[in-house]
Amino acid sequence: MAAKTIYIAGLGLIGGSLALGIKRGHPDYRVLGYNRSDKSREIALERGIVDEATSDFAAFAPLADVIILCVPIKQTMELIEVLAGLDLKQNVIITDAGSTKLDIVRMAEIHLSPEKVQFVGSHPMAGSHKSGAIAADVNLFENAYYIFTPTALSDSGTIAELKDILSGLHARFIEIDAEEHDRVTSQISHFPHILASSLMEQAAHYADDHEMTRHFAAGGFRDMTRIAESEPGMWTSILLTNRQSVLERISDFKDRLDQVAAYIEQGDELAIWDYFNFGRQARKDMEIHKRGGVDSFYELFVDVPDEEDVILHILELLRGTSLVNIRINEENREDITGILQISFKTAKDLDYAYNKISKETDYPVFTK
Amino acid sequence: MAAKTIYIAGLGLIGGSLALGIKRGHPDYRVLGYNRSDKSREIALERGIVDEATSDFAAFAPLADVIILCVPIKQTMELIEVLAGLDLKQNVIITDAGSTKLDIVRMAEIHLSPEKVQFVGSHPMAGSHKSGAIAADVNLFENAYYIFTPTALSDSGTIAELKDILSGLHARFIEIDAEEHDRVTSQISHFPHILASSLMEQAAHYADDHEMTRHFAAGGFRDMTRIAESEPGMWTSILLTNRQSVLERISDFKDRLDQVAAYIEQGDELAIWDYFNFGRQARKDMEIHKRGGVDSFYELFVDVPDEEDVILHILELLRGTSLVNIRINEENREDITGILQISFKTAKDLDYAYNKISKETDYPVFTK
Numbered sequence: 001m002a003a004k005t006i007y008i009a010g011l012g013l014i015g016g017s018l019a020l021g022i023k024r025g026h027p028d029y030r031v032l033g034y035n036r037s038d039k040s041r042e043i044a045l046e047r048g049i050v051d052e053a054t055s056d057f058a059a060f061a062p063l064a065d066v067i068i069l070c071v072p073i074k075q076t077m078e079l080i081e082v083l084a085g086l087d088l089k090q091n092v093i094i095t096d097a098g099s100t101k102l103d104i105v106r107m108a109e110i111h112l113s114p115e116k117v118q119f120v121g122s123h124p125m126a127g128s129h130k131s132g133a134i135a136a137d138v139n140l141f142e143n144a145y146y147i148f149t150p151t152a153l154s155d156s157g158t159i160a161e162l163k164d165i166l167s168g169l170h171a172r173f174i175e176i177d178a179e180e181h182d183r184v185t186s187q188i189s190h191f192p193h194i195l196a197s198s199l200m201e202q203a204a205h206y207a208d209d210h211e212m213t214r215h216f217a218a219g220g221f222r223d224m225t226r227i228a229e230s231e232p233g234m235w236t237s238i239l240l241t242n243r244q245s246v247l248e249r250i251s252d253f254k255d256r257l258d259q260v261a262a263y264i265e266q267g268d269e270l271a272i273w274d275y276f277n278f279g280r281q282a283r284k285d286m287e288i289h290k291r292g293g294v295d296s297f298y299e300l301f302v303d304v305p306d307e308e309d310v311i312l313h314i315l316e317l318l319r320g321t322s323l324v325n326i327r328i329n330e331e332n333r334e335d336i337t338g339i340l341q342i343s344f345k346t347a348k349d350l351d352y353a354y355n356k357i358s359k360e361t362d363y364p365v366f367t368k
Numbered sequence: 369m370a371a372k373t374i375y376i377a378g379l380g381l382i383g384g385s386l387a388l389g390i391k392r393g394h395p396d397y398r399v400l401g402y403n404r405s406d407k408s409r410e411i412a413l414e415r416g417i418v419d420e421a422t423s424d425f426a427a428f429a430p431l432a433d434v435i436i437l438c439v440p441i442k443q444t445m446e447l448i449e450v451l452a453g454l455d456l457k458q459n460v461i462i463t464d465a466g467s468t469k470l471d472i473v474r475m476a477e478i479h480l481s482p483e484k485v486q487f488v489g490s491h492p493m494a495g496s497h498k499s500g501a502i503a504a505d506v507n508l509f510e511n512a513y514y515i516f517t518p519t520a521l522s523d524s525g526t527i528a529e530l531k532d533i534l535s536g537l538h539a540r541f542i543e544i545d546a547e548e549h550d551r552v553t554s555q556i557s558h559f560p561h562i563l564a565s566s567l568m569e570q571a572a573h574y575a576d577d578h579e580m581t582r583h584f585a586a587g588g589f590r591d592m593t594r595i596a597e598s599e600p601g602m603w604t605s606i607l608l609t610n611r612q613s614v615l616e617r618i619s620d621f622k623d624r625l626d627q628v629a630a631y632i633e634q635g636d637e638l639a640i641w642d643y644f645n646f647g648r649q650a651r652k653d654m655e656i657h658k659r660g661g662v663d664s665f666y667e668l669f670v671d672v673p674d675e676e677d678v679i680l681h682i683l684e685l686l687r688g689t690s691l692v693n694i695r696i697n698e699e700n701r702e703d704i705t706g707i708l709q710i711s712f713k714t715a716k717d718l719d720y721a722y723n724k725i726s727k728e729t730d731y732p733v734f735t736k
Contacts, residue, residue, distance in 0.1 A: 125586065135732075137671070145584060176580060187574045188585040192592050195563055197647035198624045202617070204650035206555045212544060214654060216513060217556040218493065223591040224560050228651050232644035239640055243632050249570070250629045254622050256566045261618045264611050272607055276600035279565035282572035283596050286582060303505070309687055311694060315680040326679060327695035 003028040004165065007064035009057060009079060011035040011044040014097050014124065015070030016136025018169070019049045024138055025168020032060045035133075043133040061086050066165060068122075069096040073237040077107045084111040093158060095122045099185070099234070100241040101149045101178035109152050118158040121149035121178050123185075124171065139170075146171035149178035186245035190238055193227055194250065200228040298350035301366040302340040302357055311340065317356050318342070321349040371396040372533065375432035377425060377447060379403040379412040382465050382492065383438030384504025386537070387417045392506055393536020400428045403501075411501040429454050434533060436490075437464040441605040445475045452479040461526060463490045467553070467602070469517045469546035471609040477520050486526040489517035489546050491553075492539065507538075514539035517546035554613035558606055561595055562618065568596040666718035669734040670708040670725055679708065685724050686710070689717040 006022055008015045011033045019031050033050035034057050035041050041053035054060050061067060061083060069076045076096045083094060094117055098104050101121040108119040126144040146169065148159050163173050176184075203221070207213035239246055263271040304310045311326065322345040344350045350367065357365050374390055376383045379401045387399050401418035402425045403409050409421035422428050429435060429451060437444045444464045451462060462485055466472050469489040476487040494512040514537065516527050531541050544552075571589070575581035607614055631639040672678045679694065690713040712718045718735065725733050 125584065135671075139673070180578065180580065184578050184580045184584055187571055187578070187581050188589045192567060192589055194625070194628055195567060196588075196592065197644055198621060198628065199560060199563060200647040200651050201643070202621055202624060203555055204646075204654075210548065210552050210555070212548070212552045213555050216493065216552055217654060220564075220595040221556045221560055223594055224564065225647075225651050226591055227588040228644075228647040230644075230648070232641050232648060235644050236637055236640045239632055240635060240637060243635075247629055247632055250625050250632075253566060253570055254625055256570060257562070257618050257622055260562055260566065261615055264607055264615055264618075267608060267611075269604055269608060272604045273600050275569070276565055276596075276598075276603050278572075279568040279593075279596040280598070280600060283568050283593050286572075286585060303503075305507070308690075309683075311691070312680070312683040312687060315677075315683055319677055319680060322676075323679070325696045328693045 003030065004065040005030045005032065005063055006165070007032045007034070007060050007067045008050065008070055009034040009067065010070035010075075010097075011040045011049065011053070011133045011136075012070065013131050013133075013135045013137075013140070015068070016044060016047075016049045016133045017126075017138065017140035018068060018070060018097070018124070018166070019044070020136055020138035021141060021169035021171075022165060023048075023168065026165065029165075032063065034060060040133045044136075047133065047136070049133060049136055057082060058086055062088055064092060065089060066162075067092060067094045069094070069098075072234065073098045073100060073104065073241055076104055080104070080107045081111050083117075084113075088117065090116060091118060092116075093118045093120070093161060095120045095148075095162060097122055097124055098241075099123060099189075099238050101147075101181045103241040105149055105151045105178040112153055114153050117153060118155075119151050119153035120158050120162060121151060121181075122162075123147040123149070123181065124169075138168075141169040141171040144171050146173050147181060148173065148175045149181050150175060151178070182242045183245045186242055186249050190235075190242055190246050191249035191253070193230070193235055194239075194246070195253075196225050196228040200225045298344040298347055299367065300342045300344065300350055300353050300357075302342065302361075303364040303366075304340045305363075314340065314342075314357065314361075317360055318353050321353060322346055323349070323353075371398065372433040373398045373400065373431055374533070375400045375402070375428050375435045376418065376438055377402040377435065378438035378443075378465075379408045379417065379421070379501045379504075380438065381499050381501075381503045381505075381508070383436070384412060384415075384417045384501045385494075385506065385508035386436060386438060386465070386492070386534070387412070388504055388506035389509060389537035389539075390533060391416075391536065394533065397533075400431065402428060408501045412504075415501065415504070417501060417504055425450060426454055430456055432460060433457060434461045434463075434530075437462070437466075440602065441466045441468060441472065441609055444472055448472070448475045449479055451485075452481075456485065458484060459486060460484075461486045461488070461529060463488045463516075463530060465490055465492055466609075467491060467557075467606050468609040469515075469549045473517055473519045473546040480521055482521050485521060486523075487519050487521035488526050488530060489519060489549075490530075491515040491517070491549065492537075506536075509537040509539040512539050514541050515549060516541065516543045517549050518543060519546070550610045551613045554610055554617050558603075558610055558614050559617035559621070561598070561603055562607075562614070563621075564593050564596040568593045666712040666715050667735065668710045668712065668718055668721050668725075670710065670729075671732040671734075672708045673731075682708065682710070682725065682729075685728055686721050689721060690714055691717070691721075 006029055008019050022029060023031060031050045033044050033053040036055055044050045045053055057079060069079050076098050096104055101123060105121045112119055124141050124146045126141050159175060203213055260275060302314060323342055324345055325343040327341050328339060354365055354367060374397055376387050390397060391399060399418045401412050401421040404423055412418045413421055425447060437447050444466050464472055469491060473489045480487055492509050492514045494509050527543060571581055628643060670682060691710055692713050693711040695709050722733055722735060
């Protein structure tokens with residue numbers, strides 16, 4: 001295939017990382033970039049993220065074989081309208097990177113012409129606490145789910161072509177209906193975000209009257225509110241473009257809270273036990289714990305003393321293994337020091353580590 | 369002071385660790401243990417956790433200067449009734465280790481005689497995913513909050529004496545009213561537990577109709593449901609002995625969900641943004657992020673490549689520093705590889721690490 005021209009609108013973390021990944025797979029492609037910020041364009045050019053950059057979105061659009069909109073959801077929808085008025089290459093492929101899909105896909109179907117344009121929704125499921133072109137990373141999407149949502153403006157050929165263009169990302173491509181994407185993400189991401197923020201809000205208000213609330217909050221509370229620290233603007237847009245599914249999850253959840261409240265009021269020990277046990281079993285059964293899921297690894301627990309360089313010592317023993325994470329205290333009910341949890345990519349490395357640490361140290365070693 | 373005889377009922381993780389901690393502070397004390405399980409008594413004796421052990425609770429109680437009930441909440445209340453009928457030493461100190469306090473304290477106040485017995489409620493705030501005498505650990509309560517709840521059967525002398533007896537635990541002792549304890553823990557622990565279990569329940573049912581729910585669940589969802597895997601029996605007892613506070617948190621939370629739902633229905637962008645921003649600021653302001661809180665450390669982020677032994681390499685650079693944790697991916701919106709997060713005990717070590725890693729490697733380094 002002939003070398004293509006790719007136009008990336010938005011040279012932040014996502015757009016910049018996509019550009020780097022595309023170039024890794026196709027060093028011959030020409031990558032153009034758009035960003036309003038002089039600084040972002042400068043960094044993108046300096047780092048070789050793009051070959052050329054503009055602050056005028058319309059300027060490069062007609063040159064592109066593929067246009068990827070990597071801007072916030074609202075701006076993505078605005079740029080779709082802008083693109084509808086431009087003289088683009090015949091059969092240009094347009095896609096995006098938004099966290100919700102149905103509103104964006106509908107916007108494209110309304111404004112873009114099926115005779116001239118191919119449009120597929122995209123949601124690359126990766127992110128970072130960092131942002132900007134400076135944080136762009138060729139490995140950002142490695143092993144991450146990269147979701148395509150087909151539209152009336154796309155066919156299987158469109159997605160096949162995109163997969164080839166994006167092959168250097170080493171992502172896991174998957175196709176799903178836009179509406180279903182928004183439903184599933186409402187359950188596993190958007191609504192949990194509301195739970196985290198509301199819990200934080202509730203605890204903050206409670207702490208005004210109950211001072212020790214600030215002090216006793218420990219591991220469980222910390223984990224449950226972590227995502228409440230995310231950037232508010234992005235999550236506001238997500239809720240506003242996924243209203244129906246999110247509202248349905250809220251309503252369904254309130255019913256579940258009512259049910260638990262009824263058990264508590266009735267002092268129904270068996271029902272409460274069954275309720276907790278169901279949640280426990282359901283989580284154990286989830287992909288979270290299985291190979292193939294997003295975070296599914298082989299876990300080892302080592303009961304280490306609180307001594308200097310103890311983690312270093314363990315890692316020296318494990319030199320050459322495929323460890324993917326290492327952390328302390330994650331699985332505790334409240335908080336203690338001393339349990340080092342190490343995640344491996346393979347069962348073989350887990351076995352090796354178990355035997356090695358058992359043999360070379362006095363520390364108790366467990367697998368789950 | 370003369371050597372005391374301590375009687376610990378329940379030789380599990382908590383009771384066993386308490387015994388070890390007491391002995392560390394007072395090697396001359398005699399520690400007696402009660403457990404129904406032959407195996408637990410055997411392990412406790414073998415490991416030197418207790419000097420003598422019995423399967424007959426009433427047998428050792430009259431010998432004790434201090435009795436510590438380290439059994440589940442329900443059994444704690446039963447044993448208080450049993451103690452009321454025994455001929456105990458004059459002025460024996462009795463305490464417990466339950467996760468809720470008001471019901472236990474009331475039980476003691478009803479059944480025990482203020483002329484003969486001193487009773488203080490206790491909640492040592494530590495735990496582990498492990499259990500049993502085999503997991504008992506002299507360091508389990510190191511730096512953990514150890515809460516005392518005074519009763520009508522105690523005075524400041526009672527608590528002072530307990531602090532001395534428990535000094536070998538190296539815990540952070542704190543006094544709080546039993547009712548207030550139960551309110552605060554309902555907010556930061558008991559109610560969040562319901563949120564986690566209900567979210568897991570909801571997602572599991574949703575996955576029946578929306579298969580990808582199982583696959584897309586990532587970091588945020590994982591963190592929010594982690595505690596749903598806890599042992600159901602203990603949490604059932606907690607809810608049943610803290611009904612009023614938990615029900616109040618449920619009802620308050622439903623109002624908050626209604627409020628967010630109203631914002632979404634109205635498409636009130638500003639209100640949603642304010643809501644998310646409030647949660648974000650509230651979490652940033654919490655002890656969680658401050659020195660003195662339960663988990664408050666100095667954090668460093670290193671953008672490492674996905675290469676073998678990269679963590680080992682970093683730790684070699686940090687040999688001798690006070691690092692308390694190290695983990696990958698914790699602060700991401702969704703999931704990526706590559707951000708290594710290291711927590712230090714001191715600002716000095718954080719600075720040292722920042723400079724060392726910046727100087728010796730090409731990896732980008734950030735502090736928050």
